[in-house]
Amino acid sequence: MRILMGEHTHFDSLFQVGCHHLARGLAQKGHQVTYLSTPLTPLHLANLFTSKRGETLKRLRNWMVGGQAQMPGLYSYVPFSLFPFARLLPFDNSWTAWNNLKLTFPSLRRVVEKRGPFDLFLMGDPRFVPLMKEVGAKKNILRLTDNLLGFETTPRSMEGLIRYGIEHCDSVIVTARPLQKWLEEKFGFRDSVYIPNGVDFEHFNGTPEGELEDLKEIPRPRAVYVGAMEKWFDLDLLASAASACPQVSFLLIGPPRTDLSALRPFKNIHLLGPRPYSLIGRYLKACQVGLIPFRKNELINSVSPIKLYEYMACGLPVVSVEWDELKGLRSPALLSKDKASFIRNLGKAIRRKGSKTSYAQFARENSWGKRVEKILALASGKKS
Secondary structure, three states: OEEEEEEOOOOOOOOOOHHHHHHHHHHHOOOEEEEEEOOEOHHHHHHHHOOOHHHHHHHHHHHHOOOEEEEOOEEEEOOEEOOOOOOOOOOOOHHHHHHHHHOEOOOHHHHHHHHOOOOEEEEOOHHHHHHHHHHOOOEEEEEEOOOHHHOOOOOOOHHHHHHHHHHHOOEEEEOOHHHHHHHHHHHOOOOOEEOOOOEOHHHHHOOOOOOOHHHOOOOOOEEEEEOOEOOOEOHHHHHHHHHHOOOOEEEEEOOEOOOOHHHOOOOOEEEEEOOOHHHHHHHHHOOOEEEEOEOOOHHHHOOOOHHHHHHHHOOOOEEEEOOHHHHHHOOOOEEEOOHHHHHHHHHHHHHOOOOHHHHHHHHHOOEHHHHHHHHHHHHOOOOO
């Protein structure tokens, strides 16, 4: 099967999320996958002078060489559009939403034609909905991973693309059950298919244990968070936990995208910064607890947390804030309603012994391989 994917994150991103794992999983099953990410634009070139320089250069190089083979059966391409589609005047309007992919250089339509024809067009980003007619795939599937309209950076005119997508795609996938409710309330759409995120179980579970050089001076027990630190990262919660548990070392791995100065006075909080995806499993296996300290809001309520599965694949107990999707997963995670219960659960997790097998089993049951099988079944006309 020839599969076209239209995604929000470029393939060589520091963060490897669901679309990356699905692309690899589809290619590993023998399908020919063409992976498109949202276009570079002249506005993005300003990032070459910011902390986003590295990621922007990766995207720019991919476009300049005309795309890259990532593995057998998997090719990624970053388009370049002359006209941005962004939450910024004058670029946030219906005309831009429907035409910015037509204003690419070289022509994205021609790039796609050379890779096709396609049996399946899988869209993880509604920005690619306008490409449906030109692609002419046998099946079109929209995969929604967030309540996109709740983000401050999402163009307001994105709503029209989502509406067109749910009305004209053969299937709509959501990764969290609250997104089903959102689609029903916002768009009157009741026929979405629930397929949550998963984990590359073999990658994480099979990671060898062993102390990393930059952890040797950090005492155990260690509680780790891996991911971006955005506005929804609860600094106050983490500071309270660090204050209440001075014997625990808190490791934060990922790029800081919010002000972390409030955490710097704590000697037991270690800001490690980003680390390569290939090493994340080793960091996790050098820790004793995985943390998900998010602020509860409508955006978080619809998150299907990949890190939950990755922590557990490495045998870690997980302490998290409680939200609707997480409750519905019925995982072994210790869910917390407030600061006090988060701190109590952290103590329980530190003391817990001999439970690695149950965590790993939960992760194994939620592998990306199983998610790929469900999507392929859906593409063949089966709903589950």
